[in-house]
Amino acid sequence: MGRRSDHTRSELEALIVDEGRRQLAEVGLTRFSARDVAKRIGYSIGTLYNVFASYDGLMLAINARTLTLWSAHLRERLAARGEDRIAALVRGYFEFAVQNPRAWVAIYEHHMADGGPAPDWYQAIVGELIGVVAAEVAAVLPSLEPAAVLSLTRSLVATVHGHCIFALYRTFDMLGETAPVEAALARVREAIAAARGGPA
Amino acid sequence: MGRRSDHTRSELEALIVDEGRRQLAEVGLTRFSARDVAKRIGYSIGTLYNVFASYDGLMLAINARTLTLWSAHLRERLAARGEDRIAALVRGYFEFAVQNPRAWVAIYEHHMADGGPAPDWYQAIVGELIGVVAAEVAAVLPSLEPAAVLSLTRSLVATVHGHCIFALYRTFDMLGETAPVEAALARVREAIAAARGGPA
DNA sequence: AAGTTTTTTGAACACTGTTCAATTGGAGTC
DNA sequence: GACTCCAATTGAACAGTGTTCAAAAAACTT
Numbered sequence A, B: 001m002g003r004r005s006d007h008t009r010s011e012l013e014a015l016i017v018d019e020g021r022r023q024l025a026e027v028g029l030t031r032f033s034a035r036d037v038a039k040r041i042g043y044s045i046g047t048l049y050n051v052f053a054s055y056d057g058l059m060l061a062i063n064a065r066t067l068t069l070w071s072a073h074l075r076e077r078l079a080a081r082g083e084d085r086i087a088a089l090v091r092g093y094f095e096f097a098v099q100n101p102r103a104w105v106a107i108y109e110h111h112m113a114d115g116g117p118a119p120d121w122y123q124a125i126v127g128e129l130i131g132v133v134a135a136e137v138a139a140v141l142p143s144l145e146p147a148a149v150l151s152l153t154r155s156l157v158a159t160v161h162g163h164c165i166f167a168l169y170r171t172f173d174m175l176g177e178t179a180p181v182e183a184a185l186a187r188v189r190e191a192i193a194a195a196r197g198g199p200a
Numbered sequence C: 001a002a003g004t005t006t007t008t009t010g011a012a013c014a015c016t017g018t019t020c021a022a023t024t025g026g027a028g029t030c
Numbered sequence D: 001g002a003c004t005c006c007a008a009t010t011g012a013a014c015a016g017t018g019t020t021c022a023a024a025a026a027a028c029t030t
Helices: A010-033 A034-040 A046-053 A055-079 A085-099 A101-111 A121-141 A146-168 A180-195 B009-031 B036-042 B044-049 B055-079 B083-098 B102-110 B120-140 B146-168 B180-199
Strands: none
Touching: A010 A034, A010 A055, A010 A101, A010 A121, A034 A046, A034 A055, A046 A121, A046 B009, A046 B083, A055 A085, A055 A101, A055 A121, A055 B044, A085 A101, A085 A121, A085 A146, A085 A180, A085 B009, A101 A146, A121 A146, A146 A180, A146 B146, A146 B180, A180 B146, B009 B036, B009 B055, B009 B102, B036 B044, B044 B083, B055 B083, B055 B102, B083 B102, B083 B120, B083 B180, B120 B146, B146 B180
8 A cells, every 4th residue: 555665654653753752852842843854754744744633643642752751761760779759759750851851841832723632642641640650649648538649749740840840941040059859859848748747 | 214103112112012912812822923913013024023133032022021010910919918928929920820821821931042041131020020039938937048048939939830830731630629829839838837947 | 457545745825933125204404 | 395314114035834635656456
């Protein structure tokens, strides 16, 4: 069936996502161009649009890949022997963002063209990442009921995220003080301590 | 001198920023178009580029306006009689973001074309906003030295910001639980309590 | 070899930010 | 009023974007 080379559809999909991630890492979300991705892998723009129906679809696939890599990174950090698993998570969060700044930012700064929410399959991948954190929060706070764990987890992720994004873009010039990572970790520790000693 | 109407240069500047903010509020940063702004105020695209040398320049002017309005909003909330000034700040932060979602997000999602930092005059305006918060942090923690106040302030702003952006984009689906505002306020209170009882 | 089906193409369209030679129209001078 | 002068204003032109889709190409089927 008219294949130009011996790429199956899913191989081609992976090829595009890989090259897309490479370009995203190089030029960032603003200058990212689907045309360029196609050109770089030696296919025409039309082929790319046959695989991913739209720019949103391509970007979603790229961000999904970044998210799974991020989850994997967190799990690795947790697997590395070390007592303080909460610290491992917070440091892992920052590490990945610092190592992949433009891809990481794209997760947050890409929005669907129609302004609507991301599709379910994508949100499931986000949920996986949250799940990794929630498991550790639950382990540290055994007396907390599941709903409260999820609620606190989201608040902690939000806290760390805020520090991380301010650190990457120095809009608020977080540099030149106790590293943002440590500030984030301090906030997380305080929140956990409060949850422990609070409504016990 | 060839004026088409009786707009002085700074009146024209304000006219563009106002219409730009209106369009930004309507369509968001992604679909924002300098051409459309020009068309809407009845000037050509060329005139707009004579006033603001680039898209970045226009966007910075728009964001600067948003920032000063935001600062004003916080000061108003602080001026409204009420004991808990920290809560007023946190609630004011969220209020403004929720009332001006697209303009607020643009502050964070616009980046200079060359990837560099924003010009000094712009950063000064950001500094003003931080200053409003820092003053309250200092008031609540009188024993803290100025450098520590600034450091803690940035951490607290980062914390609140993280909750706020997760609330606006429901990427992480913060809804359906204790409102994100209250979670953010809880984190801030814990941090302040820790700073009070910590290295005292 | 002929026919069928799937993949691939790239010109075409409507849009973007940006530039800059040409035009416009008010101010000053005679 | 006529005539410069010059800043303000214009908009076609350029290189780029995402998107579409009739046509071409390539592989599979009979």
